[in-house]
Amino acid sequence: MNKSGWEKFLRTRTDRCKVLVVGDVMLDKYYYGEVNKFSSDAPIPVAHIVNRKSTLGGAANIANNLALLGCQTSIAGFVGADHNFDTLSRKLNESGIDRSGLITTDTPTTTKVRIMSGHHQMFRMDFEDVSPNADDHLEELRQYIHARLNDSLDAIVLGDYEKGVCTERFCQSVIKDANGHGVPTIVMPYGQRWIKYAHADYITPNVAKINKILLAPIKSTDAEAVERACHYIMRKFKIKNVLATRSGDGITFVNEEQVEHIKTKSQEVFDSAGAADTVAAVFAMAMAGGLNPVDGAFIANLAAGIVVMKAGSYAVTRQDMINVINESAA
Secondary structure (H helix, E strand, C coil): CCHHHHHHHHHHHHHHCEEEEEECEEEEEEEEEEEEEECCCCCCEEEEEEEEEEEEEEHHHHHHHHHHCCCEEEEEEEEECCHHHHHHHHHHHHHCCEEEEEEEECCCCCEEEEEEECCEEEEEEEECCCCCCCHHHHHHHHHHHHHHHCCCCCEEEEECCCCCCCCHHHHHHHHHHHHHCCCCEEEECCCCCHHHHCCCCEECCEHHHHHCCCCCCCCCCCHHHHHHHHHHHHHHHCCCEEEEECHHHCEEEECCCCEEEECCCCCCCCCCCCHHHHHHHHHHHHHHCCCCHHHHHHHHHHHHHHHCCCCCCCCCCHHHHHHHHHHHHC
């Protein structure tokens, strides 16, 4: 697709894309401090906090990317009845994300608190319960997804961060239901039990995640090894398409008909946090908008290049994408 085609797609078609993000919803909190002394009661640095911010994390970050790209975005997952949910809810509302699929449980809203000095992370605190959620909560979530599938969804993203939502039984139920409605599923995987993603349409791992399921690790610089690993994933888990992100080496897209190695623009990687979320979101937008998967991989690769140049988690916007497409075509 040429520059004018991409710009037309982003300006006119994304608004009609209906995407549901299902998975582990999180809140990220950052406390920025100046470190210039050590504690008097322990040999630890003291951070004098001068600024703070909260951002959407996990599956909520995927949803945020989609919403800022202009898609009609909704999110489903579990939250707690706590002050962190209040902040999360406000952030979702600000981005125009439909949060009617969030189900309140007796576990805390998954929250990561980071203490930062400059651009360096000094310490992190996690507030979470990663045990699988009760069957009645999962059934309520399944019923919500089923109802949304009957409401003409264009794509579902499964954002798995192993925080209790994406059990094998749950993922298989969502994928089967989506397949029955002709709605593509895009999986952002985690951990080693990929059997739970069997029969998904698309999966978007990076090489580090792929190495979790291989006997012998591969390098992102080895395109042939990445290609073989993608075919292995397709065979073993009956997944139709694999989009393997390779950091500074770009993206490899593989299905039964084609293999494409998409190079990335040479640049300094400032911070890779959130890049996987962005790739899943932008690729889902492309599939929801009816683009072919290779075009989706190309635009997702451009989006990842934006994110790694930003400090901390960053959600790309439609204007970001238009700007980078114009730059790449220059």
